[in-house]
Amino acid sequence: xxxxxxxxxxxxxxxxxxxxxxxxxxxxxxxxxxxxxxxxxxxxxxxxxxxxxxxxxxxxxxxxxxxxxxxxxxxxxxxxxxxxxxxxxxxxxxxxxxxxxxxxxxxxxxxxxxxxxxxxxxxxxxxxxxxxxxxxxxxxxxxxxxxxxxxxxxxxxxxxxxxxxxxxxxxxxxxxxxxxxxxxxxxxxxxxxxxxxxxxxxxxxxxxxxxxxxxxxxxxxxxxxxxxxxxxxxxxxxxxxxxxxxxxxxxxxxxxxxxxxxxxxxxxxxxxxxxxxxxxxxxxxxxxxxxxxxxxxxxxxxxxxxxxxxxxxxxxxxxxxxxxxxxxxxxxxxxxxxxxxxxxxxxxxxxxxxxxxxxxxxxxxxxxxxxxxxxxxxxxxxxxxxxxxxxxxxxxxxxxxxxxxxxxxxxxxxxxxxxxxxxxxxxxxxxxxxx
Numbered sequence: 001x002x003x004x005x006x007x008x009x010x011x012x013x014x015x016x017x018x019x020x021x022x023x024x025x026x027x028x029x030x031x032x033x034x035x036x037x038x039x040x041x042x043x044x045x046x047x048x049x050x051x052x053x054x055x056x057x058x059x060x061x062x063x064x065x066x067x068x069x070x071x072x073x074x075x076x077x078x079x080x081x082x083x084x085x086x087x088x089x090x091x092x093x094x095x096x097x098x099x100x101x102x103x104x105x106x107x108x109x110x111x112x113x114x115x116x117x118x119x120x121x122x123x124x125x126x127x128x129x130x131x132x133x134x135x136x137x138x139x140x141x142x143x144x145x146x147x148x149x150x151x152x153x154x155x156x157x158x159x160x161x162x163x164x165x166x167x168x169x170x171x172x173x174x175x176x177x178x179x180x181x182x183x184x185x186x187x188x189x190x191x192x193x194x195x196x197x198x199x200x201x202x203x204x205x206x207x208x209x210x211x212x213x214x215x216x217x218x219x220x221x222x223x224x225x226x227x228x229x230x231x232x233x234x235x236x237x238x239x240x241x242x243x244x245x246x247x248x249x250x251x252x253x254x255x256x257x258x259x260x261x262x263x264x265x266x267x268x269x270x271x272x273x274x275x276x277x278x279x280x281x282x283x284x285x286x287x288x289x290x291x292x293x294x295x296x297x298x299x300x301x302x303x304x305x306x307x308x309x310x311x312x313x314x315x316x317x318x319x320x321x322x323x324x325x326x327x328x329x330x331x332x333x334x335x336x337x338x339x340x341x342x343x344x345x346x347x348x349x350x351x352x353x354x355x356x357x358x359x360x361x362x363x364x365x366x367x368x369x370x371x372x373x374x375x376x377x378x379x380x381x382x383x384x385x386x387x388x389x390x391x392x393x394x395x396x397x398x399x400x401x402x403x404x405x406x407x408x409x410x411x412x413x414x415x416x417x418x419x420x421x422x423x424x425x426x427x428x429x430x431x432x433x434x435x
Contacts (some may be wrong), residue, residue: 036078037430039085049078049432078432083419086426088148090418091155098150105148107139160414166406175402177393182398185389186350188199189362191343191385193315193328194335196378197271197308199298207296211276213270214294218267224280224292227262234295241280241295245288255279255338271335274298274379312372312379319369325383334378347388357382 018173037044052073101236118124128138162398199207214340216230238245248260255277258270262281269278275297282290315332319325338344350358360370361382370382395402 022110030132036083036432037428039082039428040089040426042085042089043108044078044081044085049074049081053077075432078430082430083415084148084152084427086419086423086428087153087155087415090422090428091151094155094158096158097285098147098152098153098154102150103143103146106150107143110146111139147196148405155409156415157311159418160411166403170406171399171402172395174406175398179392182402183392187347187388188350188353188361189347189385189388190345191325191329191383192335192338192345193312193325193333193343193381194378195315195332195381196311196334197300197305199300199304203299203301207276207298211296214278215269224267224294228292228294231296232294233297236293236295241292242282243293245285245290245296247288259291262289262291265360306377309372309374314380316369316372316381319381319383327367343383344385347386 016327034045034047035043036046036049060393115121115124125135128135133141175346188222210231218226225242228241229237232241234241251259252272255270255272258268259277259279259281262268262279264281264283265276267280269276271277275295278294278296280292282292284290311332315328319328326342333339333343335343350362352377353361353367356373356375356378360373361384364370364382364384366384366386368384370380370384372378372379372381
């Protein structure tokens with residue numbers, strides 16, 4: 001269904017910017033700084049082009065995998081902007097008018113919807129200021145956009161009339177023909193075991209001696225902050241270990257409980273995934289604690305990583321030979337949030353998994369176990385619990401989407417025909433070279 005929605009979004013956007021499907025016979029002149037194209041007496045600037053291109057990037061209509069053809073996409077977008085400008089000028093020549101009250105009504109509705117995304121109006125205005133805009137400038141720009149969009153809508157209605165309507169039969173036939181394209185993205189239900197490389201006993205002993213030295217100096221009332229500057233290996237070292245006010249859920253689960261059990265001026269030691277944390281509570285405020293820390297990092301050598309990889313391979317072998325994955329997770333996994341729940345990660349969309357994880361499980365069948373996958377956290381072993389068949393929604397659930405898709409598709413086709421007919425009557429020149 002996401003694929004279908006993506007198509008709908010793209011077509012709706014293209015109704016205003018127009019999809020590239022009709023190549024304009026543009027002359028190849030030298031680029032002029034600041035100007036991307038000329039349509040009649042109107043200019044399309046590089047700033048306008050960059051603004052619309054940024055919209056496509058932010059909306060996801062241009063994806064990271066398209067990066068190798070960005071220059072081509074920019075040129076295609078410029079063609080869409082040119083087509084839009086031609087249609088607007090044609091609508092004006094046809095004496096199509098837009099009622100001011102209609103513009104203001106749509107503007108106010110759009111502004112209210114935008115403001116609702118912020119805590120209050122002041123926050124909304126502040127965000128505009130950060131973008132270098134005043135509320136009045138923003139409204140004026142948006143008003144112009146709404147007017148142009150209404151002009152295009154009315155032009156479509158005048159040119160195409162009843163051809164833009166759809167019948168129940170058309171909707172049903174389209175759905176039946178393209179039913180599979182409305183399927184939801186593939187899902188997968190998985191569990192995992194995370195094995196984190198552990199330091200050697202010699203490294204553990206080195207850190208224990210260091211911690212003992214710090215604790216002894218604290219007993220002699222040495223300043224916690226000064227000791228942090230000398231002994232801590234964390235990113236807060238230069239700040240005397242001061243991490244400021246934090247909420248409990250901002251700390252790693254394995255250290256949060258201990259850190260938030262402290263009273264003011266109390267000190268405690270706890271072990272995290274990558275080392276030991278010596279915490280001191282400076283003060284408390286509502287649901288936050290002001291903490292200082294001295295972090296003792298346990299260094300992991302290459303031999304430690306190799307030993308962990310061998311264990312991960314052994315766990316895969318045991319799981320494949322019939323040992324219960326849930327028991328293996330409970331005994332060996334270092335993921336404290338899932339180990340007692342059979343390593344269960346849940347049902348997720350395959351495309352939302354990290355690429356390393358997706359590659360490891362996408363070709364596995366139900367019940368199969370992946371090879372160990374190495375990440376910055378350690379080695380992961382995945383078990384595929386199930387691969388549900390992609391669900392295809394019934395027509396009643398997506399009827400409005402199918403209808404909109406048909407209308408936009410037909411609008412595009414009719415718009416292409418209109419452009420082919422009227423373009424010879426307009427002066428169009430591009431100053432942006434296709435690379």
